[in-house]
Amino acid sequence: MIVSITPEIGIGELRNFAGGLGVLEGDKFYAAARLGVPYTVITLFYPEGYVSYAEENGELVPTAEGNLLDRLTYLGGWEVEARGERVSGGYYIYRAGSAAAVFVKVDAPEWAARATRRLYYEDTESDRFYKYLILAKAAVSYVERYIGWDNVRYLDLQEAYTVFALLVKRHPRARLVVHTPAPWGHPTFNKRFFRDEFGFEMAMEPVVLTELGLSMAQEGIAVSKKMVGQLCNTFPHHCHKIRGVTNAVEVPRWEHPALAGLKSAEELRRARERAKEEALRALGVEARGKVVISWARRMTHYKRPHFVLQLIEDVDRDVVFILGGRAHPNDRYGVEMMKKFREASARDNVYYFPHLDVETEKRIIWASDIWLFTPFSGWEASGTSFMKAGINGVPSVASRDGAVVEVMEDGRNGWLFGGNRERLLPLDSPDIDQNEYREFRQKVEEALDAYSSGRYWEIAYNAYVTFRSYFSMERLFRDYGYI
Structure with a gap:
C-alpha cells in the first residue's frame, strides 16, 4: 500500500x-x-x-x-x-x-x-x-x-x-x-x-x-x-x-474525449475545433472564429498575472482573453489582481472566472488556443497548468521555469521567453520584469502569426505528442516506484 x-x-x-x-x-x-x-x-x-x-x-x-x-x-x-x-x-x-x-x-x-x-x-x-x-x-x-x-x-x-x-x-x-x-x-x-x-x-x-x-x-x-x-x-x-x-497529470481526467488517440495535426485541428466550440458554449464565452488566449492559475505575485493584464492593453488583434483564479484573502497583491481581472472583464473580449474548480479549468483549457504560463523564473516548483493544456494540444507561451524546461522547445511545441534562473531573486525586480514582458509579448505575437499562417497546428500537435509521453501519470508512478 x-x-x-x-x-x-x-x-x-x-x-x-x-x-x-x-x-x-x-x-x-x-x-x-x-x-x-x-x-x-x-x-x-x-x-x-x-x-x-x-x-x-x-x-x-x-x-x-x-x-x-x-x-x-x-x-x-x-x-x-x-x-x-x-x-x-x-x-x-x-x-x-x-x-x-x-x-x-x-x-x-x-x-x-x-x-x-x-x-x-x-x-x-x-x-x-x-x-x-x-x-x-x-x-x-x-x-x-x-x-x-x-x-x-x-x-x-x-x-x-x-x-x-x-x-x-x-x-x-x-x-x-x-x-x-x-x-x-x-x-x-x-x-x-x-x-x-x-x-x-x-x-x-x-x-x-x-x-x-x-x-x-x-x-x-x-x-x-x-x-x-x-x-x-x-x-x-x-x-x-x-x-x-517531475510532476505529471492524469491524462484521462484532463483530456477532452474528442482528443484521445489522434494521429496527425489535421486530426487534432478538427477535434480541437469541436472541443473548443463545446467548451465556449458551456462557459458562456462568445469567441466564435477568434483566437482565445487564456491565463488561469492561483492568483499570487510570482505567477505574474500582471503580464496578461498588460497584454490585454497591448495586443491589437481580434482575440478573446479568458482569465481565471483567486487569491488567498491575506495576499494583498493577489486580491488586487482579482479586482483588476474583474475590471478587465468589463471589456467585450475579456472573461474572468474567479472560482477555478476542476470542471471550469477543463473547459477553459478546451476553449483555448494559446495558454499563458508566466511565473517569475526560479519561483515555480513545477507547474501543471501548461501540462494540462499541452496534452490537449494547446501550446503555451511560457517562462523558463519549473518543469517547462524539461520538454518545451521554443518554436517546436510552444514558445519560451525569459531567463532560466536557478535561484530565488526578489519578485520586485522591475528591470527583469520589463525585459521579460517585452519578450513575452513578442512570443505571443509569434504564436498569433503561427495561427494565422497555419503553422500553429504543427506546433500544437508536437505539444500533444511530447506532453502526453512525458507528463503522464504512468511515467510519474514509475519514477516514484509505485509501479
Missing part, C-alpha cells in the same frame, strides 16, 4: 483544495485507481472549504466556500491527544477502485474544530500548529487500525506541514515531497510548541519543518529536475538524499 498524507486534495465535488497541490494529489488518486495501485491518501476535511468571493457594493469580499460531506462514507471514529486534551472526530472515505481518499473530520473540542475549519486559513500560530499535528496523529492512527505499518510500501508526505507524522511514528520508507522552493514552502514554528507537545528541547529557533522532514525521511523529492538544485542550495546538508520526480 502507498500512503500519502497531504494538506489538500481535489477530487469529485469536494472543496478540499486551493491550488496545484490539491489537483495534483487528486490526479494521483485517480491514476492509482485506473492503474490498480493500492493507494491511500489522507487529508483533513475542512467544513468551510477554502475561500470564495462574493460581490458586495462593487467589491469582492472573501467568505467561507463551504464543503460537501454527502459524497463521503463514514468509516469510524477516532481519538488522539493534543494540547493535553482528547481530540475526536470521524474518518470519512471516498473510494475509486484500488484507491481510497480518507478525510479526517474534527468534531471536538471546539478549539480543535475551529483550527481545522478552513484550508490554509488560521487565526493563530497555535491553530496552525495543532491543525497539522491533529492531521498527523489521526493519519498515523488510521494506518495502524486499517492498513498496518508492515503493509506500507512508501509513506509519502506532501509538503512540510505533514512532517509531524514522523514525530508521531517513524517509517523506514518515508519520503518528503517538497512542492515549492519559495519561503512559504518551509514553514516554521516556535520551539515551545514542540516542548509543550512532545517534551522536545529543539536546537533550532524557530523550528523549520522542511529541515525536520529531510532529517527524518529516507528521501527528499523535488517536483522537477530544476528544483533539485534549488532544494540543495537551501538544504545542502541533505542534498545526498534529494532527487527529482
Whole structure:
C-alpha cells in the first residue's frame, strides 16, 4: 500500500483544495485507481472549504466556500491527544477502485474544530500548529487500525506541514515531497510548541519543518529536475538524499474525449475545433472564429498575472482573453489582481472566472488556443497548468521555469521567453520584469502569426505528442516506484 498524507486534495465535488497541490494529489488518486495501485491518501476535511468571493457594493469580499460531506462514507471514529486534551472526530472515505481518499473530520473540542475549519486559513500560530499535528496523529492512527505499518510500501508526505507524522511514528520508507522552493514552502514554528507537545528541547529557533522532514525521511523529492538544485542550495546538508520526480497529470481526467488517440495535426485541428466550440458554449464565452488566449492559475505575485493584464492593453488583434483564479484573502497583491481581472472583464473580449474548480479549468483549457504560463523564473516548483493544456494540444507561451524546461522547445511545441534562473531573486525586480514582458509579448505575437499562417497546428500537435509521453501519470508512478 502507498500512503500519502497531504494538506489538500481535489477530487469529485469536494472543496478540499486551493491550488496545484490539491489537483495534483487528486490526479494521483485517480491514476492509482485506473492503474490498480493500492493507494491511500489522507487529508483533513475542512467544513468551510477554502475561500470564495462574493460581490458586495462593487467589491469582492472573501467568505467561507463551504464543503460537501454527502459524497463521503463514514468509516469510524477516532481519538488522539493534543494540547493535553482528547481530540475526536470521524474518518470519512471516498473510494475509486484500488484507491481510497480518507478525510479526517474534527468534531471536538471546539478549539480543535475551529483550527481545522478552513484550508490554509488560521487565526493563530497555535491553530496552525495543532491543525497539522491533529492531521498527523489521526493519519498515523488510521494506518495502524486499517492498513498496518508492515503493509506500507512508501509513506509519502506532501509538503512540510505533514512532517509531524514522523514525530508521531517513524517509517523506514518515508519520503518528503517538497512542492515549492519559495519561503512559504518551509514553514516554521516556535520551539515551545514542540516542548509543550512532545517534551522536545529543539536546537533550532524557530523550528523549520522542511529541515525536520529531510532529517527524518529516507528521501527528499523535488517536483522537477530544476528544483533539485534549488532544494540543495537551501538544504545542502541533505542534498545526498534529494532527487527529482517531475510532476505529471492524469491524462484521462484532463483530456477532452474528442482528443484521445489522434494521429496527425489535421486530426487534432478538427477535434480541437469541436472541443473548443463545446467548451465556449458551456462557459458562456462568445469567441466564435477568434483566437482565445487564456491565463488561469492561483492568483499570487510570482505567477505574474500582471503580464496578461498588460497584454490585454497591448495586443491589437481580434482575440478573446479568458482569465481565471483567486487569491488567498491575506495576499494583498493577489486580491488586487482579482479586482483588476474583474475590471478587465468589463471589456467585450475579456472573461474572468474567479472560482477555478476542476470542471471550469477543463473547459477553459478546451476553449483555448494559446495558454499563458508566466511565473517569475526560479519561483515555480513545477507547474501543471501548461501540462494540462499541452496534452490537449494547446501550446503555451511560457517562462523558463519549473518543469517547462524539461520538454518545451521554443518554436517546436510552444514558445519560451525569459531567463532560466536557478535561484530565488526578489519578485520586485522591475528591470527583469520589463525585459521579460517585452519578450513575452513578442512570443505571443509569434504564436498569433503561427495561427494565422497555419503553422500553429504543427506546433500544437508536437505539444500533444511530447506532453502526453512525458507528463503522464504512468511515467510519474514509475519514477516514484509505485509501479
